[in-house]
Amino acid sequence: MWHYILKRILLTIPTFVGIVLLTFLLIHQAPGSPATGSAGGFGESGVSAADHARLRAQFELDAPVIVRFGHWMKRVVCFDFGQSFADGRPVSQRIAERLVPTLTLTFAIIVIAFAIVIPIATYAATHPGQPVDKVILAACVGFYAIPPYILGMILILLVGVALNWFPFAGLTSDNFADLSTWQKLKDVISHSALIGSCFLIPLVAYLVPFVRATMLSVLKEDFVRAAHARGLSHRRVMLRHVLPNTLRPLLTVMGLIVPAVLGGSVVLEVMFSWPGMGRLLFESIHDRDYPVIMGMTVLTAMVVLGVTLVVDLLYAWADPRVRYA
Amino acid sequence: MTTANPTNPILWTDHASTSKRRNWLARSAAAIAITFILVALLAPLLAWHQPIVCKYQGQFYFPAISDTASRLPLVGSWFQKAKPFRFPSFDARTALEPDAFALWPPVPYGPMEMVADANRPASRRHWLGTDDRGRDVLARLIHGTCVSVRVGVYSMLLAGIVGIIIGGAAGFYGGAIDWMCSRLIEIMMCFPAFFLILVVMVWIGNGVTGIILVIGLTQWTSIARLVRAEFLSGRELDFVDAARSYGASGWYIALRHLLPAALAPTLVALTFGVADAILLEAGLSWLGLGVGADVATWGGMLRDAYDQIRTHPGLMTAPCTAIFVSVLCCHILGEQLRRSLDPRIGFSESRS
Numbered sequence: 140m141w142h143y144i145l146k147r148i149l150l151t152i153p154t155f156v157g158i159v160l161l162t163f164l165l166i167h168q169a170p171g172s173p174a175t176g177s178a179g180g181f182g183e184s185g186v187s188a189a190d191h192a193r194l195r196a197q198f199e200l201d202a203p204v205i206v207r208f209g210h211w212m213k214r215v216v217c218f219d220f221g222q223s224f225a226d227g228r229p230v231s232q233r234i235a236e237r238l239v240p241t242l243t244l245t246f247a248i249i250v251i252a253f254a255i256v257i258p259i260a261t262y263a264a265t266h267p268g269q270p271v272d273k274v275i276l277a278a279c280v281g282f283y284a285i286p287p288y289i290l291g292m293i294l295i296l297l298v299g300v301a302l303n304w305f306p307f308a309g310l311t312s313d314n315f316a317d318l319s320t321w322q323k324l325k326d327v328i329s330h331s332a333l334i335g336s337c338f339l340i341p342l343v344a345y346l347v348p349f350v351r352a353t354m355l356s357v358l359k360e361d362f363v364r365a366a367h368a369r370g371l372s373h374r375r376v377m378l379r380h381v382l383p384n385t386l387r388p389l390l391t392v393m394g395l396i397v398p399a400v401l402g403g404s405v406v407l408e409v410m411f412s413w414p415g416m417g418r419l420l421f422e423s424i425h426d427r428d429y430p431v432i433m434g435m436t437v438l439t440a441m442v443v444l445g446v447t448l449v450v451d452l453l454y455a456w457a458d459p460r461v462r463y464a
Numbered sequence: 465m466t467t468a469n470p471t472n473p474i475l476w477t478d479h480a481s482t483s484k485r486r487n488w489l490a491r492s493a494a495a496i497a498i499t500f501i502l503v504a505l506l507a508p509l510l511a512w513h514q515p516i517v518c519k520y521q522g523q524f525y526f527p528a529i530s531d532t533a534s535r536l537p538l539v540g541s542w543f544q545k546a547k548p549f550r551f552p553s554f555d556a557r558t559a560l561e562p563d564a565f566a567l568w569p570p571v572p573y574g575p576m577e578m579v580a581d582a583n584r585p586a587s588r589r590h591w592l593g594t595d596d597r598g599r600d601v602l603a604r605l606i607h608g609t610c611v612s613v614r615v616g617v618y619s620m621l622l623a624g625i626v627g628i629i630i631g632g633a634a635g636f637y638g639g640a641i642d643w644m645c646s647r648l649i650e651i652m653m654c655f656p657a658f659f660l661i662l663v664v665m666v667w668i669g670n671g672v673t674g675i676i677l678v679i680g681l682t683q684w685t686s687i688a689r690l691v692r693a694e695f696l697s698g699r700e701l702d703f704v705d706a707a708r709s710y711g712a713s714g715w716y717i718a719l720r721h722l723l724p725a726a727l728a729p730t731l732v733a734l735t736f737g738v739a740d741a742i743l744l745e746a747g748l749s750w751l752g753l754g755v756g757a758d759v760a761t762w763g764g765m766l767r768d769a770y771d772q773i774r775t776h777p778g779l780m781t782a783p784c785t786a787i788f789v790s791v792l793c794c795h796i797l798g799e800q801l802r803r804s805l806d807p808r809i810g811f812s813e814s815r816s
Contacts, residue, residue, distance in 0.1 A: 153647050154647055154650045154651055154654065157647055157648070157650075157651035158651055158654055158655075161651060161655075165663060165664070165667075280792075280795065280796075281792070283795070284739075284788060284791045284792040284795055285788055286743050286746070286747075286787060286788075286791065288746075288747060288750060288766070289766070289780075289784045289787060289788065292766070292769070292770055292773060292780055292784070293784075295773060296773055296777050296780075300773065300774055300777075398653070398654070398655070398656040398657075399656070401656040401659065402656030402657050402658035402659055403658065405658050405659070405662065405747070405751065406658075406747045406750055406751060409751060410770065420659060420662060420663075421662075421751060424662060424663075424666055424753065427666070432663055432666065435659070436655065436659060436660070436663050439655070439656055439659055440651075440654040440655050441654075443653075443654045443655070443656065444654045447654070
């Protein structure tokens, strides 16, 4: 086990260096470096002369490439991405305050998705080919084809505007400061309900057929038949023998959900004016806030790298075959 | 170590029902996909601000036809429009004599033309109504198809080529090259696709070509992984040993023996990838960071609808339907392709 853990951790080092290198190339080798006022063809606002000078100093454009790369690496390791152009605060601080809502939402979505998916998939897998199973699968295919931002607009229209059940702009109400702790929690949850469902619905539609197919193949295994033959109750067979083996492959999928949710967050967070990572990226791109853009790019890649590592280690812990492969 | 290759939920549906219903589904999906491609190719013949055929100052002109021809891939640059119709300031509606012969497209409006009052409901003249700036919604929808189809097809062609080269190199050579390619794939997968695309778009600016390049150069990772796995397993097969024994070169083995086996899963992944590319492009255009405001796109239409979602919610119907139908089509087609290209499925079905 320790051998595998060490090997797996060592393997993230070249990936880490690669991420740093790729972002470095994005900054320096892309046509029109960030320090050129005319960089890109993006909006009318150019970078001011003062910012230009600051950028040249910050990115050390006159130093040799290898030195610059070393410094960028050091800054990434120290989470020091300089100061934001927009408000002069440290980039890491700006990102941190946006990272918390997004990661909390991501975590909540994953937990809720599992709570919904497992019962539905279990029912479908234990009644294969029956009408309900077919309806579930067809619904999953249909819902998965609805892009999150279309879902967002439909939800805003139906639940937000027509029914007026949930607010659909921002993370908190205007009178947030006056509320009690319990009301604050309720306020935040009701503000996140719609954007959360936009992530949740396609995710559930994506996971149900997967869990169902995995469970179907587990149900055909000999050890399940053996458990039934030993006279164990159906409930015990499902909970102790089938479910754990079904959920193990799900770990791998988890590692893919996190970047998908982060990537999908841009349009949805702009749509719901929800203060998360995606909207920060969009705002920084509008302001051409290069330090924030680069900081976010590196940091999200780090988050994904970390999640992948944890998922792989958990998988090795759950499935001994991986460790000795 | 991965036991599943999660790309799409349809991949995990079981195949108990292989009946005609599925066939019927796949056929209608193929028909709709071909319709989308035809609409994209023939857009100016369906909706344009100039007639298909007209008589102007005693001579026949074919403005919409020559516009269609000049938009064709590869050969488009061979065609050029006849003179008065080429000038942007030339307005065919006013310049043509009212009683002169003119055959107009079914939707006689351009996608960016302000032809009526804003936010008109569907009517005889404007089949799907007009948007907030008085532009014909159907004309915009038709020309939005061009962008979506182009982005979907070309970006996935690019992703396929990059994925096959990198995945093939990794699987064929193995060793250090495999290690490096695998790390490269891992690195690319660490960046949320939309983040990376947005950041690169900042530098290269708006435009269809830019979007195609960026999507193609970020979405190749799943294809590279598939091709690598196929090459790795194919390398061990007996017929590859046999080919080697009679002195076949590495290129020959890679192209004639390994690549064909890898093409089937690649094609399936690319079909699903077209849906992703369409979604990415629409998302970018929704944010206003996509093709640019001077081109009609589904994402841009969706944004216009969002901006007045309280007052005119009906505007979102057309782009929503177009995006949903095209994505669903790609999913169904990809699933059908996978089923018909994967020999193992045939076996398991005939046995059970």
